Each structure stands twice: as C-alpha cells, then as structure tokens.
Amino acid sequence: MLLVALFLALIISNVPPALAQTEQGVVTVQVLYHGTIPPPTGVIVTRNPEICGTQVLLQSLTVHSPSGGLKDAVVTIDGISAPETAPAGMAPNVLSNSRCSFSPHVMSLQTGSPIEIHNQDPIMHNTHINYEMRTFINVAMVVNARPVAKTVAKPGLYRVQCDVHKFMGGYVLASTHPYFGVTDDHGNTRILNVPAGHHDISVWHERLGQLQAHVSVPPNGEATATFEFREDKTGHGRRMDR
Amino acid sequence: MRRHHLASAVVLILMLGASSPAHAAKPDDNPATQAQGKVIFDRTCLWCHGVTGTGDGPAGRFLGRYAAPRPRNFTTGSFKFRSTPSGDLPTDQDLFRTVTKGIPGYMPGFASLTETERWQVITYVKSFSPAFLVETPVSLPLTGTATPLGPESLDRGRALYERFECHTCHGVEGWGDGPVAQAGDLRDVSGLQIQATDLTRPSSFKNGATLQDLIRTLLTGLDGTPMPSYASRLTGTDHDGWDLAHYIRSLSAESAP
Numbered sequence: 001m002l003l004v005a006l007f008l009a010l011i012i013s014n015v016p017p018a019l020a021q022t023e024q025g026v027v028t029v030q031v032l033y034h035g036t037i038p039p040p041t042g043v044i045v046t047r048n049p050e051i052c053g054t055q056v057l058l059q060s061l062t063v064h065s066p067s068g069g070l071k072d073a074v075v076t077i078d079g080i081s082a083p084e085t086a087p088a089g090m091a092p093n094v095l096s097n098s099r100c101s102f103s104p105h106v107m108s109l110q111t112g113s114p115i116e117i118h119n120q121d122p123i124m125h126n127t128h129i130n131y132e133m134r135t136f137i138n139v140a141m142v143v144n145a146r147p148v149a150k151t152v153a154k155p156g157l158y159r160v161q162c163d164v165h166k167f168m169g170g171y172v173l174a175s176t177h178p179y180f181g182v183t184d185d186h187g188n189t190r191i192l193n194v195p196a197g198h199h200d201i202s203v204w205h206e207r208l209g210q211l212q213a214h215v216s217v218p219p220n221g222e223a224t225a226t227f228e229f230r231e232d233k234t235g236h237g238r239r240m241d242r
Numbered sequence: 243m244r245r246h247h248l249a250s251a252v253v254l255i256l257m258l259g260a261s262s263p264a265h266a267a268k269p270d271d272n273p274a275t276q277a278q279g280k281v282i283f284d285r286t287c288l289w290c291h292g293v294t295g296t297g298d299g300p301a302g303r304f305l306g307r308y309a310a311p312r313p314r315n316f317t318t319g320s321f322k323f324r325s326t327p328s329g330d331l332p333t334d335q336d337l338f339r340t341v342t343k344g345i346p347g348y349m350p351g352f353a354s355l356t357e358t359e360r361w362q363v364i365t366y367v368k369s370f371s372p373a374f375l376v377e378t379p380v381s382l383p384l385t386g387t388a389t390p391l392g393p394e395s396l397d398r399g400r401a402l403y404e405r406f407e408c409h410t411c412h413g414v415e416g417w418g419d420g421p422v423a424q425a426g427d428l429r430d431v432s433g434l435q436i437q438a439t440d441l442t443r444p445s446s447f448k449n450g451a452t453l454q455d456l457i458r459t460l461l462t463g464l465d466g467t468p469m470p471s472y473a474s475r476l477t478g479t480d481h482d483g484w485d486l487a488h489y490i491r492s493l494s495a496e497s498a499p
Binding site for chain 1: 315318319320327328329373405406407410421422425427428429431432463465466468469470471472473474475
C-alpha cells in the first residue's frame with residue numbers, strides 16, 4: 001500500500017505544470033430569442049435572376065420553432081489566451097458564393113487561419129470583405145474561378161458583401177483563440193477543450209447585438225450557458241454549472 | 243524563344259513592382275525624415291488630407307461630400323493605388339508614384355517637389371497608420387508575356403472582357419454605364435455612391451492608362467471601391483493581362499499614353 005502511494009505521489013509530482021493547468025472541459029450554449037419575428041425584406045433581383053431568383057427574401061433573424069433557438073449567433077469565451085501549442089496546419093475556413101448568398105452566412109475563425117473563398121455559381125461574384133474601413137480582400141470570382149485564400153491576422157468583425165449583388169451579405173468574426181462556436185438551426189453550439197476555470201462568455205448576433213455571461217468550467221466536465229435575446233433588444237445570459 | 247519569354251517576364255515584374263521613376267535620393271525612414279515630411283505635408287497636403295490625415299482638411303471637408311471619392315484617409319491603411327495584393331498596404335514606390343503623378347481629375351501631381359521631398363512626405367504619410375509598422379507590402383508579380391497589339395490579341399481581350407463581366411459595371415462599350423452602375427448600386431467603403439470608370443477616356447484613369455498601369459489595376463483591384471482584384475485569374479497566365487489591357491485601350495479613340 002505504501003509503495004502504491006509512493007508511486008502515485010511520484011507520478012503526480014512529475015506532471016508538468018503546464019499540463020496540470022490545461023485541464024479542460026466543455027461549454028454547451030443555447031441562444032434563444034423571445035419576441036415576434038419581423039417579416040423578411042423582399043428585394044427584387046435585377047442582376048442574374050436566372051440564378052439568383054427574381055426576388056430574394058432577407059431575414060436576419062432565423063429562429064427555430066417552437067424552441068426559440070437563434071441561428072448564426074457567435075459564442076466566444078472572453079479574455080482567454082490561445083493554447084501554447086497551436087494546432088498544426090490550421091484548416092481553411094471555406095466561404096462559398098452559393099446560389100447568390102454567402103455560405104456560411106456567419107463564420108467564426110481563429111486569427112492565423114485562412115479564409116478560402118469559392119464560387120459555386122455559374123455567374124461572377126466579387127467577394128468583398130472589409131475590416132472596419134479597410135479592405136481585407138476584394139476578389140473577382142469569375143465562373144470556375146480557382147479558390148482564393150487569405151490569412152486573417154486581426155481579431156474582430158469582418159463584413160462580407162458582393163458589389164454585383166447587393167443583397168448578398170455575411171459576417172466573419174475572428175478570435176485570437178479557438179474557443180468559439182456558431183449556433184446551429186436550434187440555437188445550440190458546443191465549445192470543446194476549454195481550459196477549466198472561471199470564464200466570461202459572450203454572444204454576438206448581427207441584428208440583436210451582444211450579451212455576456214459567466215461560466216465555471218469544471219475539469220473534464222461541462223458547463224452550460226443560456227442566452228436570451230428579447231424583442232426590445234434587452235436580454236440576459238445565465239449559467240448552469242454541472 | 244523561351245529565353246525571350248523569360249526576359250519579358252523579368253522586365254514586366256520589374257515594371258510592376260518598381261514602375262516609378264524614383265530610384266535614388268530616398269532618405270532613411272526615421273523621426274528626422276518624418277519631421278521634414280511634416281513640414282511639406284502641412285504646406286501642400288493638409289488642405290485636403292487634414293492635420294490628422296483623415297481626409298478632412300479645410301478644403302477636403304467639401305470634397306466628395308455626396309459622391310466618392312473623398313480625399314484619402316491615411317489612418318485606415320486602405321489605399322486604392324498599389325502594386326500589392328487586395329487588402330495589402332502599398333509599397334513606398336506605389337506611394338511615390340501617386341504623389342508624383344497625382345490622380346487625374348482629383349489630386350495634382352507633385353513632381354515639382356524634389357525626389358527627396360517626396361520621399362520625406364511619404365515617410366510622414368505612412369506615420370498616420372500603425373499598419374505600416376507591422377506589415378511589409380510586396381508587389382504582385384505577373385509572369386506573362388507582352389503580346390503585340392493585333393486582331394488576335396484584341397479578340398482574346400474582348401472575350402476576357404465578357405468572361406470577367408467587366409461590362410457589369412463598365413458597360414458593353416466601356417462607357418461606365420453597366421447595369422450595376424446605372425442602378426446606382428456602386429458604393430465605396432464609406433457608403434458614398436461611386437461611378438464606374440468610363441473606359442473610353444483613359445486620360446481620366448486614376449491609376450494610369452499605360453498597358454502596365456491597366457494590368458496593375460486588374461491585378462490589385464482598387465481597395466475601398468467595388469473594383470475587385472483579378473490576380474487569381476490572371477497570375478500565371480501567359481498573355482491574358484496584356485490582351486485585356488489591349489482591348490480596354492482599344493475602347494478609346496485617345497492615343498496611347
């Protein structure tokens with residue numbers, strides 16, 4: 001028994017400090033919207049209606065019924081650093097021009113990773129991404145164009161547009177770390193491998209703005225947070241630690 | 243023949259990256275040079291570009307109030323006239339070219355300043371944006387072969403003009419009256435309405451009207467405007483850029499610069 005205890009003590013004392021500090025957990029988030037959903041805005045298409053359709057309905061609130069889950073909200077852990085060992089060869093984040101819309105409509109990525117722009121339509125789009133008042137990239141994506149990639153260096157919000165088809169729009173939110181997620185059709189997302197501990201967490205939506213909450217991530221456990229946006233643009237976040 | 247092509251490509255790369263007359267008299271980028279540049283800036287540039295370089299000088303605030311272009315806001319790090327990829331900063335040579343030649347219809351050329359004075363003011367202009375401290379702009383190469391002007395080149399250029407959908411903004415005849423332009427949908431980064439360039443008037447081309455100037459514009463696009471970069475389509479092609487540039491020049495009765 002004594003030998004076993006000594007053996008265990010030896011193992012524990014030899015755990016590198018960095019490893020000991022990187023115990024991880026999962027953060028599960030649900031983002032909800034409570035309120036009426038405004039009717040979509042109809043836009044008459046004058047350019048390439050044979051591909052884009054004669055009318056496009058723009059709806060910036062995609063809410064699941066009956067749960068109220070809000071799609072395309074970006075959830076980010078705040079005030080956290082990227083792990084010291086960055087994943088080798090960051091995968092490109094594909095942004096497609098598809099059926100005269102950007103797919104995905106909202107993208108989140110880590111700085112240092114590339115955006116790879118594709119065009120799947122048989123017409124030309126120009127994918128024009130701005131960071132504040134500066135052009136990040138503006139490329140002509142002609143028919144059968146090769147994908148164009150560019151690495152994102154700065155964290156923050158990037159706006160995506162096509163100057164040929166003004167109804168096309170999208171967003172890219174870049175973080176300095178990999179702890180983020182974009183909500184699915186049911187308003188859910190899971191952020192994996194989050195360092196255990198107390199964290200501020202925020203959610204951003206293109207129309208509804210931003211909410212913040214706090215979570216405690218247990219080692220090898222799971223923390224849950226729920227954000228609730230309301231029609232009057234108030235709302236709150238609440239946590240539930242497991 | 244192959245050697246001839248290689249030589250042409252090398253010459254073109256040099257022209258794109260350093261198509262400026264300045265090769266000498268460039269002072270070191272240091273506080274003393276910036277201070278000298280500030281004196282020149284305050285005397286010649288401040289009226290449009292403003293004390294803080296945001297394009298709101300005493301005269302600048304009245305320019306482009308309702309339609310683009312406004313005087314350049316140097317603090318954003320976004321520059322139209324470059325030899326670098328879309329979204330990148332301009333090289334020093336790019337800035338020197340703009341300061342020297344000006345922008346037809348908008349900004350006067352400052353060839354009246356000595357080369358040293360122009361470099362000094364460029365050093366000061368760069369100090370408005372911290373991006374110049376951390377980014378190193380590199381000119382885009384174009385590995386293509388200059389094609390002679392002729393029916394074959396013009397036919398290929400016309401086909402590219404259609405395939406690249408240049409007519410969407412610039413119109414079938416190049417008059418700047420494409421459907422998107424006519425709809426008033428073209429906006430610059432600050433939301434001001436912007437006109438598509440009338441390609442039949444090359445003397446008004448803001449980024450120059452030589453074949454090399456046109457290829458550079460096609461490669462880089464014009465940041466802050468709807469004009470996109472065609473670099474991914476043109477880079478690596480043998481003569482597409484030249485053919486398209488020949489065709490664009492053919493839209494005008496003006497003699498070649």
